[in-house]
Amino acid sequence: MASEQHKGHNFVDVTENYKTMKDNIKKDTEGLENHISPTYEEIELDIETQLANLDGGYKKLTTTMSKQGEQWHREIDIVINKMKTEINEIKVKHRDILKKHLNEIKQTQSLIKQTIQAIRIIEKSTEVSSTIEYSSKVREFSKLPPKVKVTMPTFIPKPIDREKLYILFGEISPLSTATEDNVLSLNQPNTSVRELLDEPKLVTTIQTGYKNLCSVTCLNEDRIWTSGLTNDIKCFNIKCSLLQAIKTKSEESPNDITVNSDGELLYCDGTDGTVNIVKNGQTKMLITLPEEWAPNQLCVTSTGDLLVTMFSVDKTQSKAVRYSGSTEKQTVQFDDNGQPLYSGNDAVKYITENRNRDICVADWVAGVEVVVNQDGKLRWRYTGHPSAIKNEPFEPWGVTTDRQSHILTADGDNDCIHILDQNGQFLRYIDNCDLKGPTGLCVDNNDNLLVCEYYKSNVKKIKYLK
Structure with a gap:
């Protein structure tokens, strides 16, 4: 009799355990189908969207870099044109200095020629007064003007520091992977915006x-x-x-x-x-x-x-x-x-x-x-x-x-x-x-x-x- 009661209890336990497990399986199925699987699908779709937009996003980056490069080229052209303008201004000053000294030499040469003509007239003349009153100009003209040597400007190109140019041109932020719980930055500590x-x-x-x-x-x-x-x-x-x-x-x-x-x-x-x-x-x-x-x-x-x-x-x-x-x-x-x-x-x-x-x-x-x-x-x-x-x-x-x-x-x-x-x-x-x-x-x-x-x-x- 006791043995039959024991078997009856075992049957009840197995039945209840079976029912409980069935309920758990049903709950797991509902959870997987209604919550977990859709969430994974959303994550999958999000990653696929990121992949689809990857080329476009990086193209924008390279386009921005190209625009920066174009701007740099324009600025370099402006600097070069400004330097060329400065050189032209220096050339004008250089020419003016040389012309000034040339005019002074020509004026002196003209005076020398006039003096020679006057001396020849006196030399051929028989007038006593003009000969006695003659004053020599040789000493005056013997004081030669200094030689004019204007040194041309030079352009000294500075060495190109590629590393510094790289820094000045712009900055590429480090690649980072974000999750809801944390932000992983590969190259620098987290510096999230604080209000x-x-x-x-x-x-x-x-x-x-x-x-x-x-x-x-x-x-x-x-x-x-x-x-x-x-x-x-x-x-x-x-x-x-x-x-x-x-x-x-x-x-x-x-x-x-x-x-x-x-x-x-x-x-x-x-x-x-x-x-x-x-x-x-x-x-x-x-x-x-x-x-x-x-x-x-x-x-x-x-x-x-x-x-x-x-x-x-x-x-x-x-x-x-x-x-x-x-x-x-x-x-x-x-x-x-x-x-x-x-x-x-x-x-x-x-x-x-x-x-x-x-x-x-x-x-x-x-x-x-x-x-x-x-x-x-x-x-x-x-x-x-x-x-x-x-x-x-x-x-x-x-x-x-x-x-x-x-x-x-x-x-x-x-x-x-x-x-x-x-x-x-x-x-x-x-x-x-x-x-x-x-x-x-x-x-x-x-x-x-x-x-x-x-x-x-x-x-x-x-x-x-x-």
């Missing part, structure tokens, strides 16, 4: 102890270097603890500080015209400027070069110079019309390089932000944004850029930060974090802004991106 916060937020305030605070630079996300109007350069962590302090070799305050890609501190010293680097606790001179120039502000570029603003000792000229190590590579001083790009004085001119390799200089005295491309050609100037609540003239101090190619500039007298896009268009102010006299600026690896307050000597960390 500005509706209201920037003050994250923390670091008290530095300076009487006047001028510059700040990020060593990493947790540590910063600062400098003011003393010979101390101080390193703090984000929790406001002083970690290290070094003194300048000249025992005078540094004009500016920055950090290179190896985390080494650099500072410029206006008293002896040098840029110095601190390696393993030892300070070494990296660059010595010519005697007639003094360093102003510093910036390390994305390629490891060093940009230095400087002013002439007589305070009449200013310029920006690019160095590779201690070798001067580029000077930015004049626009295409030969006019100075920057005001001539010893006032601070903070400098930074944007992500698109534009060079940005904040010219405080002139009240203008001057931006040139990597070749030193003027792109645009920014003289402030009209505002009913900003009563003081725009006087830019510190300047920095972020990974979104925003340009951020300290406006000390209006106690705010201007945020511009890479083309100089005003986006917004940062004016809600109780800033007082903002001067030096930098951004950390997460694009948080660090602001020096000149008189309060605080560094404020501000989050302004979403």
